[in-house]
Amino acid sequence: xxxxxxxxxxxxxxxxxxxxxxxxxxxxxxxxxxxxxxxxxxxxxxxxxxxxxxxxxxxxxxxxxxxxxxxxxxxxxxxxxxxxxxxxxxxxxxxxxxxxxxxxxxxxxxxxxxxxxxxxxxxxxxxxxxxxxxxxxxxxxxxxxxxxxxxxxxxxxxxxxxxxxxxxxxxxxxxxxxxxxxxxxxxxxxxxxxxxxxxxxxxxxxxxxxxxxxxxxxxxxxxxxxxxxxxxxxxxxxxxxxxxxxxxx
Numbered sequence: 001x002x003x004x005x006x007x008x009x010x011x012x013x014x015x016x017x018x019x020x021x022x023x024x025x026x027x028x029x030x031x032x033x034x035x036x037x038x039x040x041x042x043x044x045x046x047x048x049x050x051x052x053x054x055x056x057x058x059x060x061x062x063x064x065x066x067x068x069x070x071x072x073x074x075x076x077x078x079x080x081x082x083x084x085x086x087x088x089x090x091x092x093x094x095x096x097x098x099x100x101x102x103x104x105x106x107x108x109x110x111x112x113x114x115x116x117x118x119x120x121x122x123x124x125x126x127x128x129x130x131x132x133x134x135x136x137x138x139x140x141x142x143x144x145x146x147x148x149x150x151x152x153x154x155x156x157x158x159x160x161x162x163x164x165x166x167x168x169x170x171x172x173x174x175x176x177x178x179x180x181x182x183x184x185x186x187x188x189x190x191x192x193x194x195x196x197x198x199x200x201x202x203x204x205x206x207x208x209x210x211x212x213x214x215x216x217x218x219x220x221x222x223x224x225x226x227x228x229x230x231x232x233x234x235x236x237x238x239x240x241x242x243x244x245x246x247x248x249x
Contacts, residue, residue, distance in 0.1 A: 001138060004083065007031040007052065007059025009074055011039040013110035014087050015065035018143075022063075023047040025142045030059050054078060061085065061135065063104065072096065085125075085136055089159030092152040093126050102127030102136045105155060106144070109166045122146040124155055172240075175233065207247070214244035 006027060008019050011034040022029045023046075031052040034040035044051045052058060054077045064074050064086040071086050075098055078084060085104040086096075093103060103126040123144040127133040133149065140147035150158070173194060181187065200209045213221040222241060229237055 003027050003139065003142075004060030004135065005030040005058070006061050006063060006139075007033065007057045008063045008065060009033045009054060009057070009078075010065035011036055011043060012065065012067075014106070016043065017110055018063060018065055018087070018106070019043060019047050021143050023049070027139065027142055031057060033057050057082070061139070063087070075101065083132055083135060085132075089124075089155055089162065092156070093128060094152065096128075099128060100132050102132045103152075103155065104136055104140060107158065107162065109170075119143075119145050122148055124148050124150050124158065126151060126155065175236065179229075179233065210244065210248070212244070214241040215248055217245065217249055 003026075006022055006029050008015050008022075008029070008031075011032070015032075015034075019029060019032065029047055029049050031050045032040050032043050032047065033052050033054050034043075037051070040051050054074065057078060059082070061083045062078050062085075064071055064078075064084060066074050068088045068090050071088050071091050072095065075084055075086065075096055078098075080098065083100040083102075084096075084098055085102045087105055088103070089105050089107075093101065103124065105124040105126075106121045107124055108121040121144050123140040123146065125133070125136045125140055125147060126149065127136055137147055137149070177187070177190065180190065197209075213225070225237060226234060
């Protein structure tokens, strides 16, 4: 099979991971486009491709790796004869006015340290036509062992579930670490707990893995914690405690 040449729009973590894997595969990455010329220049050198402006981007397939708020605006600037795939989890494909548009959505968190792990990421694809679907599936198989076709409605719910699983859980860890820091606790004292917490979730459901005073309805401990917490954390603590209590009791 002859694969299309690929251009990437964006310079954030998603663009960096996608560009890294495309450049290391037998796919042809020809250019990058970004509003930040310094960043795109560095990535172009790293990937051995050229910098281009969005209006004259040359790849047969343009991979749009920008924030959700900017996806539609960027796509509107790309020539109509190009095939396009965007990497957003929340934007409905029907909202895109481009006949050869599709979705190549990596279901993973991108904080900058995932470049050697992408083969394990699920890639969720969707398209406006069969030709684009086949194209994205074939390209996806070059990048990941798990390529799954879903529609926009399914992708929307997957994205929202992922917010709870990844973004919110990460924020909870941050709040715990920050509280520990403010109370002069050793910064690495929670490392084993964090590791065990998330390892457990790979072998059993979160419902079964839940522990703690809210799960046990330990009212004395909950009251003690409430007295210890500053006002900004009390509301969060009580909201999560109430949710756990309703789930099990």
